[in-house]
Amino acid sequence: MNYTVSQLLTQDITFQPIEIKGWVRAFRANRFIALNDGSTINNIQCVVDFENTDEDLLKRITTGAAVHIKGDLVESQGKGQKVEIQVSSIEILGDSDPEAYPIQPKKHTFEFLRKNAHLRTRTNTFSAVMRLRSSLSFAIHKYFTDNGFYHVHTPIITGSDAEGAGEMFRVTNLDAKNPPLNDDSSINYKEDFFGKETNLTVSGQLEAETYAMSLGKVYTFGPTFRAENSNTSRHLAEFWMVEPEVAFMDLAGNMDLAEDFMKSVLGYALEHNREDLEFLEQRLLTEEKSKPQAERSEMSLIEKIKFVVDNNFKRVSYTEAIDILRNSKPNKKKKFKYIIEEWGADLQSEHERFLVEKHFKCPVILFDYPANIKAFYMRLNEDGKTVRAMDVLFPGIGEMAGGSQREERLEVLKEKMKALDIPEEELWWYLDLRKYGTAVHSGFGLGFERLVMFATGMGNIRDVIPYPRTPQNAEF
Numbered sequence: 509m510n511y512t513v514s515q516l517l518t519q520d521i522t523f524q525p526i527e528i529k530g531w532v533r534a535f536r537a538n539r540f541i542a543l544n545d546g547s548t549i550n551n552i553q554c555v556v557d558f559e560n561t562d563e564d565l566l567k568r569i570t571t572g573a574a575v576h577i578k579g580d581l582v583e584s585q586g587k588g589q590k591v592e593i594q595v596s597s598i599e600i601l602g603d604s605d606p607e608a609y610p611i612q613p614k615k616h617t618f619e620f621l622r623k624n625a626h627l628r629t630r631t632n633t634f635s636a637v638m639r640l641r642s643s644l645s646f647a648i649h650k651y652f653t654d655n656g657f658y659h660v661h662t663p664i665i666t667g668s669d670a671e672g673a674g675e676m677f678r679v680t681n682l683d684a685k686n687p688p689l690n691d692d693s694s695i696n697y698k699e700d701f702f703g704k705e706t707n708l709t710v711s712g713q714l715e716a717e718t719y720a721m722s723l724g725k726v727y728t729f730g731p732t733f734r735a736e737n738s739n740t741s742r743h744l745a746e747f748w749m750v751e752p753e754v755a756f757m758d759l760a761g762n763m764d765l766a767e768d769f770m771k772s773v774l775g776y777a778l779e780h781n782r783e784d785l786e787f788l789e790q791r792l793l794t795e796e797k798s799k800p801q802a803e804r805s806e807m808s809l810i811e812k813i814k815f816v817v818d819n820n821f822k823r824v825s826y827t828e829a830i831d832i833l834r835n836s837k838p839n840k841k842k843k844f845k846y847i848i849e850e851w852g853a854d855l856q857s858e859h860e861r862f863l864v865e866k867h868f869k870c871p872v873i874l875f876d877y878p879a880n881i882k883a884f885y886m887r888l889n890e891d892g893k894t895v896r897a898m899d900v901l902f903p904g905i906g907e908m909a910g911g912s913q914r915e916e917r918l919e920v921l922k923e924k925m926k927a928l929d930i931p932e933e934e935l936w937w938y939l940d941l942r943k944y945g946t947a948v949h950s951g952f953g954l955g956f957e958r959l960v961m962f963a964t965g966m967g968n969i970r971d972v973i974p975y976p977r978t979p980q981n982a983e984f
């Protein structure tokens with residue numbers, strides 16, 4: 509019978525004839541194959557009877573080769589594993605040239621592995637990261653399903669700029685060299701595929717709102733695109749966003765939901781991905797040893813995740829945060845790149861990280877931001893200058909999620925759109941929600957890769973998505 513490595517290592521099926529297929533991670537002393545098939549971080553040791561094995565066959569057992577092994581699962585004689593396979597026959601399914609195969613059984617830099625992203629999940633680190641990614645994705649769907657949410661597939665191609673940031677990728681099939689022009693020599697999008705200008709979505713929120721206002725509790729979880737030219741370790745041009753949207757829920761409810769959701773999803777990973785987390789924790793500890801003492805983390809990876817799961821997120825208004833920042837040491841000593849002078853300043857990631865990592869030392873939800881630094885759809889507060897916005901900030905990551913209570917009053921929303929030059933014709937359907945049975949509603953968007961970064965301890969967002977899309981890079 510065919511088994512996976514995970515089954516063989518965790519189930520009580522010793523002393524049975526078994527079959528297994530996988531890739532050779534290493535072949536030692538012409539005798540010991542470390543075999544991996546992706547089902548677990550662990551390899552199974554396969555012991556080859558080299559005296560009775562054809563020499564040409566032995567030569568083809570190389571790192572990276574795909575093999576089909578038949579044998580007996582027995583208690584291991586050696587240290588380091590409970591069971592091993594006594595190989596009775598081995599078939600090479602696919603050879604791997606040992607001279608050319610990039611993933612040698614040694615340490616590779618992440619830069620090198622990014623260039624070989626099609627093979628990097630053959631390393632322990634990347635297979636662990638991607639198993640966690642898969643698990644977190646499942647946990648997200650599970651959380652929402654368990655809590656009565658419906659999954660909505662919002663469109664990827666849209667005609668509206670939800671965030672109003674204008675950082676969109678155009679979708680067109682017009683001839684780039686010779687596009688149809690209007691009299692004023694602007695491009696005539698009426699002749700484009702959709703008969704209008706269209707882009708890849710920056711957020712499914714506006715469409716999700718329409719579903720929340722009928723199905724009640726919904727979420728969308730899909731690819732999102734931003735043409736920001738920011739080459740940071742936290743930005744991608746293509747990333748996955750989770751966006752719940754709930755009718756009759758205010759900002760306080762939104763904060764409760766965000767906190768409960770994040771704790772639940774991270775808790776799921778703690779429970780179901782223990783071995784991968786333990787491996788990544790060790791990797792981080794080794795990496796930390798090369799850092800100066802002051803920069804080392806006080807908590808291990810698993811401790812950090814547990815800390816988030818077990819402790820309340822601190823809720824702080826923007827106004828309180830500005831006071832804290834203004835009086836902070838790095839502000840007074842001009843250590844911040846952007847000095848906080850007055851109320852109204854946009855917070856940079858250095859400020860967010862100061863609040864989370866130095867001041868509060870726990871996840872923080874900042875709320876009630878100045879209206880003019882946030883998107884048009886956020887609910888204006890009674891003070892007329894702040895909106896019911898919230899940002900969830902995490903240690904080591906900064907902004908993990910952002911959301912708000914939505915402006916449900918037609919006139920106020922129209923006013924806001926006018927001030928920002930957003931044409932009503934573009935969002936007529938969005939305005940309709942405020943005409944027909946409008947109600948308080950709220951939601952947020954969580955950057956899935958940032959969550960995966962936090963859960964895996966990986967420092968660069970390019971290393972938590974299979975094929976990162978960043979400025980000047982769309983390989984694979």
Ligand code: 4AD
Nearest residue numbers: 711713743744747751908909910911951952953955
């Ligand atoms: O804060 P953002 O821009 O919020 C929205 O798009 C809202 N429409 C969400 C909503 O209320 N439904 O983006 C949400 C999150 C950010 O907090 C961040 O985690 C992530 O998406 N994000 C990115 N992740 C990776 N690369 C980028 N370029 C990102 N831009 C935002």
Ligand code: MG
Nearest residue numbers: 899907909910
């Ligand atoms: Mg944001």
